Amino acid sequence: MVKLAFGDFGDSFSAASIKAYLAEFIATLLFVFAGVGSAIAFSKLTSGGDLDAAGLVAVAVAHAFALFVGVSIAANISGGHLNPAVTFGLAVGGHITLLTGFFYWIAQVLGSVVACLLLQFVSNGMSIPAHGVSGISAIEGVVMEIVITFALVYTVYATAADPKKGQIGIIAPIAIGFIVGANILAAGPFSGGSMNPARSFGPAIVSGDLSQSWIYWVGPLIGGGLAGLIYGDVFIGPYEAVSS
Template sequence: MGKIAIGTGREATQPDCIQALTVEFICTFLFVFAGVGSAMAVDKLQGDSLVGLFFVAMAHALVVAVMISAGFRISGGHLNPAVTIGLCAGGHITVVRSILYWIDQCLASAAACALLKYLTGGLTTPVHTLASGVDYTQGVIMEIVLTFSLLFTVYATIVDPKKGFLDGLGPLLTGLVVGANIMAGGAFSAASMNPARSFGPALVAWNWTDHWVYWVGPLIGGGLAGFIYDNFFIDRSHAPLPRDDEPF
């Protein structure tokens, strides 16, 4: 059974952690820039809503796959506080480093959205809110399920040492499940699955409507998936990370 690693405050000053935070910032920035930018492009072009949803889903799928691959060997390419908490629940990253990642991811998201607002001449930054007819309970449950599927995929295709022929395909498959989840839940809960992805637009637009849903749902779903997969499906014949944990 995996054991949660607390870590120490000294991690923040270690060269490998500083390097990881730098790469995590860059990858999260580029992910949010492309993801939010695609949603802004759909709004600007005023296209068909179904086509727009597909366009946004595919943009997220592609950029998630690429940015996980780009950051994987240094920061793990989390891009997402829910991914970080899911890995923390399995003992694959310390609590201390997880908190640093969360701050890093949120700052990167805010910076990407601020730059997009400037580059698009002040276009409205689309924020994640619940659709009409979707209440808080439904929204939270939707985000829990969608994020659970995301973290379950991360564990099955990237973390699990028994991934076999899936080895190397994890980032692509993770991107695909993100795209599929946006197609399934985008019209209802906005299918965030990522508190940082929701935070940047909310901050820049200063619109916090339903915002708490996109922290509670994804963090519960991510943590639950990490705990379940790591404790019930991973073979513990190898030792968990003993001290300065490497993401993934």
């Protein structure tokens, strides 16, 4: 059962909420800077060559490490979403209101765009690689993103959002980082392995290539929503959603 709650402006503009938005902006900026930066670094080291197996592993590891850190540094302030699909999945399960989640989205997307602008500047104008499908159709790319984002948000629920999970401490950000790295290894050659609309939208904006950006909104949001719905209903069960 969907537990969406709209929320109110008072809560969404409280001091705690403003701090949460800032935390999401900073953490997403740092995550995208490291993740996209690893792809730019590979391009520089290989004189613009295509991403090979070694490069794929390096990019996956960079994203896993950066997300582990990003979730860890923002967890106590904003929950450490860093991803509109995670925010949406948690909203479906009643863990955050739609209104507050919308401002999370703005902070996450702005963090990604600023990170890519900084990368373009510090790399002396090197091109920012944007996500796009390779060797598969757009619909197949959407399905790929649905599956891997489902895995990510399901992991978020299992390790961080389940009220019955007990004290697992640092395990949550480690598990979240690991599933992202593993999914990039599996999906990187096909869809890019985004799982994150903000991670894809920032490079698309800065590179000026928005032709396939819809894939990385539709797929991850469906996958994240399904994970929130299934884990929330089957494994958490009935509980009171955030107040509206």
